[in-house]
Amino acid sequence: MTTYIYESIPEKKGEKVEHYEIRQSMKDSALTVHPETGKKIRRVVTGGYGLLRAGGSPAAAPAPQGHCCGGNGCCR
Numbered sequence: 314m315t316t317y318i319y320e321s322i323p324e325k326k327g328e329k330v331e332h333y334e335i336r337q338s339m340k341d342s343a344l345t346v347h348p349e350t351g352k353k354i355r356r357v358v359t360g361g362y363g364l365l366r367a368g369g370s371p372a373a374a375p376a377p378q379g380h381c382c383g384g385n386g387c388c389r
Contacts, residue, residue, distance in 0.1 A: 315339050322353040332357070 314336045321331040333347065333354065343356040 317343075318357040318359060319344060319347070319354040320357050321347070322355055324353070 315338070316334050316336050319333045319335055321333075323330060331352075335344065335348070337344070344354055346352065347354050
C-alpha cells in the first residue's frame with residue numbers, strides 16, 4: 314500500500330484547501346471524492362527532481378550557480 318497526498322477542491326472562493334494522506338494500492342485509480350466526507354479531492358503529484366538522458370539513464374541535476382554542491386551532489 315502506498316500513501317498518496319490529496320487536496321480538497323474548493324467549491325467557493327476563499328474556501329481553505331485541506332490536505333489528506335490516503336493509503337491505497339498503486340493499482341487503484343486516483344480518487345475524486347474523499348471516502349469519508351464526500352468532498353471533491355484531487356491527487357497531488359509530488360516527487361524527486363531529476364533529468365533523464367537519452368536511453369533512459371538518470372542524470373543528476375546540475376547544481377545552481379554559486380551553490381556549494383559539486384556535480385556529484387555532495388557539499389564539502
